[in-house]
Amino acid sequence: MTTQQQEALSQAGTKVRMKYDPSQIGECTGKADDDDGDFLVQVSFNGKRPDWFIADQLELLEEEVEDDITRIRTGRIDTIDTLKRAFARIQLGGKMSEIFYSMDTTHTEFMPHQFKPVLAMLDSPSQGLLIADEVGLGKTIEAGLIWTELRFRKQARRLLVVCPAMLTEKWQYELRYRFGTAGTITDAAGLLEILEHPDQLTVDNQCIICSLQGIRPPSEWEKAETSSPAARLARRLNEMSVEDPVFDMTIIDEAHYLRNPETASATLGNLLRRVSDHIALLTATPVNTSNRDLHSLVRLADPDQFQFADQFQSILEANRPLVKASNALKLQASTYGNVLEHLTDAQQHWVLRRSEQLQELIEELEGYDLSTTPNSSQRIRLRERIERLNLLSHIITRTRKREVMVNRATREAKHLEVPMSPEEQSAYDIATEAIARYAEENDSPEGFLLAMPQRQMSSCIFAAVDHWLNTSGLVEGDNGQFYEDTGEDGRVLPESSSRLIGHIGRHIAGKVDLSALRINDSKYAQLIEALSAFLKRHSDEKVIVFSYFKKTLSYLNSRLKEDGIRSVIVQGGQDKKAIIDEFRNSRTQQVLLSSEVASEGVDLQFMRFIINYDLPWNPMKVEQRIGRIDRIGQKSPKINIFSFVYKDTIDDKILNRLFDRLNLFENALGGAEDILGDSISVMSKRLLSGKLTPAQQQAQIEQTADAIEQRRRDEEIVDESSSSLVALGDYIQSQVTEAHSSNRKISDEDLIEYITDFLDRYAPGHTINNSERDHQFSIRLPANIAIDFGDFTRKEKLTPSRLSTGHEKSFIINNQVASGSTQKYELVNQFHPFIKYICQKISQEEPHTPLLALKADASNIPVLKGGGIYAFKIENWSFLGSKEEDFVRSAFVNCNTLDEVSGNEASEIMGCIRTHAEDWLEAPTQLDCDDKIRHSIDTVEKLLAREYRKELKEKQSENNDRVRIQEDSVRKSHQRKRSQLEQAISNNMGNDRYIKMTRGRLKSLKNQTEMLMEKINNKKHIKDCKEPVAVGILKVE
Structure with a gap:
């Protein structure tokens, strides 16, 4: 080491790194000493307490960095642990587009279709979604998975669930049991109280559950004199709509109750939409594309793009040939020409006429021999690009049972x-006679009142007779049976039912033997x-x-x-x-x-x-x-x-x-x-009227069956048609399945490695001991880290942790959100405050690109089963425009043949490396032909740069299309509203007060439109960034 270098190491603030672990970057304190011929330097690494190191172990960061081959030759390379650390840092940052942070972390069974809404919500520019799955496919779970995903990606804390009153307890249970979210059931007064005290909304992982009936506003809720809690709540929500969102996510179950825009329920939906960052509407109603009710729900999910029904219909029609093109790619026999025909058809529609993505895709297909068929990887890539064109996948998802329940029961x-027993027939006839006599004596009262006793006998003759002989009226719930049968409220007065039941009871008393009925x-x-x-x-x-x-x-x-x-x-x-x-x-x-x-x-x-x-x-x-x-x-x-x-x-x-x-x-x-x-x-009302003869009853039932049979046929046609318009669901489903099989999620092992690595590098003096049982640990933080962590949880308003005590405590590291802490063990999952603390600390590190030499068995990397030595590079790509996306991408080049591997195959290799590769310690002596290796590394970097430029171009085209559609929607909305207001002025000439008010609305419309256009304009240009993750050599044998 030269004298000049020693002088530099003796100066405080000089930055150095370990020669044999370049990820360890430190700063000299200014203290140096010569100890028995060794020149010692005091250095602080990664914020740790300063320690003494031999100068020959260090190198100055300011020195010219040697090329990769020289570093490999001299053994100055990083370990695979450095790569795993980099992956964990990126994944736990919560932005990865290809990671499901909700996958296998909840108390649910993995069902691929249930992640379709998760992807749709993440892809939704409006952050609103209509989930229209058939009954029994798990819409509650789908909404819970979205919430879990948002908790990690967006740090979401404030959840509101609105549902029918009978489902509030079910939601409370499901959220707690499956998703680890505590829910409080409240009413309009309770929700209003919470809104008046915002601190109650920032409690980590809490949910408010309200019944739709309990909080929807009454008529004239806008008037101050309407003082009910629901009216005051509506006014408060309306006031808060101009502020930042109150709720990170709102879930409205049985959302079809909101589809009539004239109802109080729809008013509530609009009020909640304006104070919610994300909204999920759940309904089992079929996606009837000719139904304006559907448009009402879609408009609630995305008020900007779907403001008018004719716009919605246009988008539906434009989407049809896109789905046909995607379906064509499912068939092995389909040619490029078949796909191009559908895409050209799509381009004829005004909605897609200026689509840059569509034009680029058409131009690409025109470059192929149209009579040939795409191979498997080409079909996958083309379907992915068509999916990006899909105009509705981000706003509606619908799954039918026949699509996912293959082995359905x-x-x-x-x-x-x-057949009635003689005793029952006799009782039935006597009761029927009593009812007929009552009708004659009381001038044929309401049919429901007369029919209900017969409905009770249809259930159980003994129970009905026992009821008539021993009670004075209808039991609780009987009146509701009229609603079950007819869909309308019978509104039978207690005295009316009491008189009828008393009449029947007196008539059958002494004529019907209860004990005989029971026996027979x-x-x-x-x-x-x-x-x-x-x-x-x-x-x-x-x-x-x-x-x-x-x-x-x-x-x-x-x-x-x-x-x-x-x-x-x-x-x-x-x-x-x-x-x-x-x-x-x-x-x-x-x-x-x-x-x-x-x-x-x-x-x-x-x-x-x-x-x-x-x-x-x-x-x-x-x-x-x-x-x-x-x-x-x-x-x-x-x-x-x-x-x-x-x-x-x-x-x-x-x-x-x-x-x-x-x-x-x-x-x-x-x-x-x-x-x-x-x-x-x-x-039902006609049958219950008691005025039909048996033949007329038969005819009425037949007539009803005819009507229902026809409507069922119509619904099947509509549902099939809508599935060809709305979504490319099976493609998304296959993507989810692939993500699950390749473990694109946060595992328990990821968390354990993340925590232990952080403690080793940042917390000298800590203790961490693994018990005999899996994932059970005792951990103690050193005092300075414990205090800093405690300050972090208080500042971020996170749940306090036992780690901040500085004492040794017991923990279970298990990435399950539905599990909870116990008196003995505290649960550490991906949402734990200590994971967030580690993410913050690591984000402050100076960037370092690891250089690796790895080896793996060919049997563990099927894509490279032929073996060989490969140069590789891994990068983190980010794109921010109308939506935010984050990817890890890689590329590989064979050092002998220069064969290139990128795209999905490279991603597959990258996943195998994380699981199966190990350090190639012999690389410094076993590598030969430096020029070939150097050229391969240069080639792989150029390959990845090429892929990045291509991806950026596609993202910009996709963004341009999204922005254009949003701009068109805002312009059309503005033009139509302005025309309506100008016509209103023309129709009310002479009414100065009305004209003044309407002109004020025109001015507000202009301001609102300008704000929306500026908001869209800010998203026109993609903000892109790529960061190197690692570069190196991989030996496959």
């Missing part, structure tokens, strides 16, 4: 038409026979029995216990989740007796045998019953459905002429609400 239905209960006899046979063959299984009449449930519970079958009732007014959980886990309870309430928002797929002890006339309600067990998570290949009706009753006719004809038990009804329309409501 088959439904096996059996109907039992039970024909329907129960069939039930116990079916149950006993099933439970004898399947003693470890459970059965659900549905009835809409509470008295029937109580009666069945009593009879089953007498016959040695333990049952439990779940109905309205109970904590149904607690009851169902206990039932699921019980070894003795075998039958769940359920009213209609359990068929709403409850998952019962741990059973496969369902019994309809009676039948609602509304097929939608029957489908909801079956749908509780026919959903994702059902393990049985077959579902058994038994349905009981008394022979020769209206129920019998409906079962045979409506349900059977439409095959409603064997096949899911699909978009039930759209299919049924008002057919069931009309039919």
Whole structure:
């Protein structure tokens, strides 16, 4: 070492690095000494306490850096741990586009289709999404995965869930159990209180859950004199809409309640959209592209681009040939010419006429021999580029059961038409006579009032007679049965029902023997026979029995216990989740007796045998019953459905002429609400009127079946059409599956390595000990790090951690968000404050590009199975425009043949290196032909630079298209609104006050449009950045 170098090392502030670990960069303190012939220098590395080092171990950073080959020859190369550290730093930074931060971290089973909405939301410029999956495919889970993703990527903390009242507890449970998010159920007054105290919204990982009915605004909510909590909440939300978003994400379940823009629910949706950074609307309604209701929901998700229905329709039509082009690429026989034909068709539409991406893709295809077929990798790349053109994939996702439930359980239905026993027939006739006499004496009152006793008898004759003899009116819930059958509120007054029931009770008293009815209960006899046979063959299984009449449930519970079958009732007014959980886990309870309430928002797929002890006339309600067990998570290949009706009753006719004809038990009804329309409501009210003869009843049922059958055919056509317009879902699904199989996620091992590496480099004096059980550690931070970490958590308002105490504490390092800390162990996952603290500290490091020499077995790298020595480079690319994207890209060049590997294959090699490669310690002596290696490294750097320029060009074209469409939408919106306001002025000449107000609105419109255009303009030009991650040599043998 020269005297000049020694002098430099003796000066405070001189920057140095370790010769044999270049990632270790330090700063001299100014202290140096000659110790027995060794020149010693005091250096502080990475903020650690200064220590003494032999000068020959160090090199000045200011010195001219030797080329890569010289460094390899002299052994001054980095280790693979440096590469793993770099990958972990990038991944845990929370910006990687190809990493799923929600994958395998929640208490859910991996289902590829459930990540389609995650990708769509991340790709959405408006940060709004309509999720329109069929019932039973896990929309709750999809919304929870989006929330988990946003928590890590965007540091999201404030979640609001709005849903029907009956689903609030389910959401609270699902968020806590599956996603580790604590939820508080509140009402309008409670939410208003929270909004008035913003600190309550910044608590880490908390959720507010409200019922739609409880917080939607009343009429005239804008007037100050309307003082209800819901009105005051609406006004407060309206005031806050001009401020920063209040909620990081809002989820609205059963969003079809918001589709009529004239309703209070829609008003609430608009108010919440304006105060929410992200919004997810969940509905099972089919994507009916001719339906303006759908446009209302899409506009709520993206108010700027889909303000008008005709714009929405135009985008739908423009999207059709794009999906056809993508579908053509699925077929091996499709040629470049076939694909080009569809893309040329797409370019004819005004929406895509100026698309730069589409024009570039067409020009590329025109360069091929149009009669040839693309190979596999070309088809994948072309489909990816077409997906970027898709105008709707970022706003609507829809998955149907037949697309994902390949081995879906088959439904096996059996109907039992039970003849009444003589005792039952007699009771039925006597009660019917009593009802007819009451109608004559009371001038034929409302049909519902007269029909309900017969509906009760259709459920269970004994329970109905017992009810009439021992109660004075309708039991709670009976009035709701009219709604179940007709969709409308019966509004029966208590005194009216009391008089009718009293009349029937007096008429049958002394004429009907209750004990004889109980002994000769024909329907129960069939039930116990079916149950006993099933439970004898399947003693470890459970059965659900549905009835809409509470008295029937109580009666069945009593009879089953007498016959040695333990049952439990779940109905309205109970904590149904607690009851169902206990039932699921019980070894003795075998039958769940359920009213209609359990068929709403409850998952019962741990059973496969369902019994309809009676039948609602509304097929939608029957489908909801079956749908509780026919959903994702059902393990049985077959579902058994038994349905009981008394022979020769209206129920019998409906079962045979409506349900059977439409095959409603064997096949899911699909978009039930759209299919049924008002057919069931009309039919039920006429049947319940009591004025139809048996022949007229039969004709009414047939007429209803005809109407529903036609609507079902129409819906199937619409749904097929919409799937060809809306999304390229199967391509996205395959991408998700590939990401899962290649482990593009944060693993437990990633976290452990990240933490231990940080402690080794930044926290001298720490202790970390792994217990005998996997992932259980005892950790103690040194005092300075513990204090700094504690300050960090307080400043960032994060949950306090035991690590900040400076004492040795027990931890479980497990990347599961649904798991929680215990009294003994604190859970460390990717959301833990210490991970965020490490990310912040590492981001302050000076950049260093590791030089590596690695080796791996060819069997672990299928892409390079031929072996050889490869030069490689890895880079981190970032693009920020109308959306933000972050990638890690790599390239490889064979040092002998100069064969190039990039794109997906290079990414696959990169993943294999992380898992299977090790340091090639013999590289300094085993490498030969320096010029060839040097040329290969130069070639791979040029290759990656070429790929980067190509990617940047594609991203800029994609961004230009996005910005252009947004600009067009804003201009069209402005022109239409301005025309409407100018016409209003023209129509009200002479009304000075109105004209003044309207001109004020014109001025506000102009200002708002200018703001929107400036916001869009700021995203026109891509801000790009590429950072080197590593460069090196890989030996594959």
